[in-house]
Amino acid sequence: MQVTETLNDGLKRGYEITITASELDDKVTAKLEEAQPEIEMKGFRKGKVPMAMLRKQFGPRILGEAMQEAVDGAMSEHFEKSGDRPALQPKIEMKDGENWKEGDDVVVTVEYEALPEIPEVDLSGVTLERLVVKAGDDAINEALENLAGTAKNFEAKDGKAENGDQVVIDFEGFVDGEAFEGGKGEGYPLELGSGSFIPGFEEELLGAKAGDDVEVKVTFPEQYGAEHLAGKDAVFKCKVHEVKAPKAAEINDELAKQFGAEDLAALKAQIAERLEAEYAGAARQVMKRGLLDQLDDKVKFELPPALVEAEAQQIAHQLWHEENPEVHDHNHGEIETTEEHQKLAERRVRLGLLLAEIGRKQEIEVTDAEMTQAVMNQARQYPGQERAFFEFVQQNPQMQQQLRAPIFEDKVIDHIAGEATVTDKEVSKEDLQKEIEKLDEA
Incomplete structure (x- = not known):
């Protein structure tokens, strides 16, 4: 040979x-x-x-x-x-x-x-600022009010049903004058504005009073799950038994127990911990951007043209779909890359190769436990189909890589932050929000 x-x-x-x-x-x-x-x-x-x-x-x-x-x-x-x-x-x-x-x-x-030779970078010269936000009373009270809203009760009222009210109804649906299977219910508590019934149904009950008989005329969506009803006009004969107004639960120890806390003080502590964890996650994204900006300035090396071009094409394609959200498939013309796409692709490829090289030299790996957790988190987006999703991931190396890549990157970022000089700076929630908005603008 x-x-x-x-x-x-x-x-x-x-x-x-x-x-x-x-x-x-x-x-x-x-x-x-x-x-x-x-x-x-x-x-x-x-x-x-x-x-x-x-x-x-x-x-x-x-x-x-x-x-x-x-x-x-x-x-x-x-x-x-x-x-x-x-x-x-x-x-x-x-x-x-x-x-x-x-x-x-x-x-x-x-x-x-070939992948280029990537120079060593002195991570000790990297300086980072970590924003720290404490959960204030206003934020905790706002979260408590939201929880009370989710635990709301409904109390009978006189007068007409308004958006947000609950109506207790009997109903029976007809298509072409014939009752259809699954279109009947008795004593059903329907919250108006919840969107739990087909489009138009709840709006037809606005203004109804206890004792009213209401004919609700709607059209089933074209993509409705039951094919024999999809796109069909229907009439629902409804009997309104009660109209109830929402009443938020009181913020007290009883509310806290509904959410698994011993008392209100314990619930507030849990909320504060959760809020500060959310703030820390957002602050980490800000710090990560600062870190990547410094690395991008510190390290320059030749980039594989084909890799940059592939990344630029992907960026252009993603941005095009964001600008044209009504297009869900890929049956569109060729999307040309711009100089802006090219510059962003060069940055992403350079930083991706650099982080990969640092991770390789430091022998950073994604563990089986971390991958399993990532798959489980993703599977929750497909309720009832978790097993099928697990099997799909097992048989799809590309999907495995999509799940593994962000975990690996985060571990490398943590390693670099551990080598860098990091100072904490306490800021308000509003200041943190402004920094997050800057990330979206960049």
Whole structure:
């Protein structure tokens, strides 16, 4: 086997790999000899099939395997000797593939962009500011009022139903004059404005009073779950038994017990802890941006053009969909990248490669437990389909990488912050919010 360099320009590399016909034949023979003892064929005892017959029946398939193994072996040996790490999957093509025939040498061309040498960075020279926000009484009381709102009760009232009120109704639905299955209920407590019934239903009950009979006319959505009802006009005959007004729960020890706390003081302490954890998470994002900005200024190196172009395309595509939220598929024209996309892509690629290199040198890894937790967190977005999501992740390496990458990045960021000089600065919730808004603007 012969490997000849054909391109060495910056990070671009090109090689021509020649595998001689005799080398291939030796590999095929070795594979057939290894398999021969287990092969049975009509007219021959197990392990006694002549090599010529084996070669005739299995030779073409074995030849393909031998070619692939030879190329893979040559590439592995090359990367081990050269120290190159390809930025993207190498482009591998068989030279004169259409005209190749058994007995010819195999010539394969390989092209790729190598990852650059990434210089060391003095992390001790990085200085960071960590914003600290304490949970004030106003924020705690606001959270308490929100909790009381979720624990609200409804009390009977006189007069017309308003948005936010609860109406207790009997109802029966009809399509084309016929009652349909699942369209009937008795004594149902419906909160107006909750959006729990099909669009238009709750609005039709605004202004109703206890004792009223109301005909609600609606149209089922085109994408409704029951196909026989999708897009159909319907009439619901409703009897209003009661109209009730919402009343927030009182903020006291009883409310605290509803949320698992011993008393109101304990609930306030839990709320303060949760709020400060949220503030700390937001402050971490601000500190992370400051850290990345410093690293971007400190370290410069050549970037693989194909990697930058792929990132720029992804950025342009993502931003286009954000600007055109009504388009949910990818059946649109080509999206051209701009200079702004290119600059952002260069920053992302540079920082991504730098963080990956720091993580590699520090032997930072994502543990199985961390991956399992990430999968569980993601699976919660698909209630009732958690098992299917777990199986999907197990069978999808790309999805595994999408879940692993942010965990790895956060661990590297924590390592760098541990090496850097960090000072705490206490600020208000409003000041932290302003810093977060700056991140969105950048």
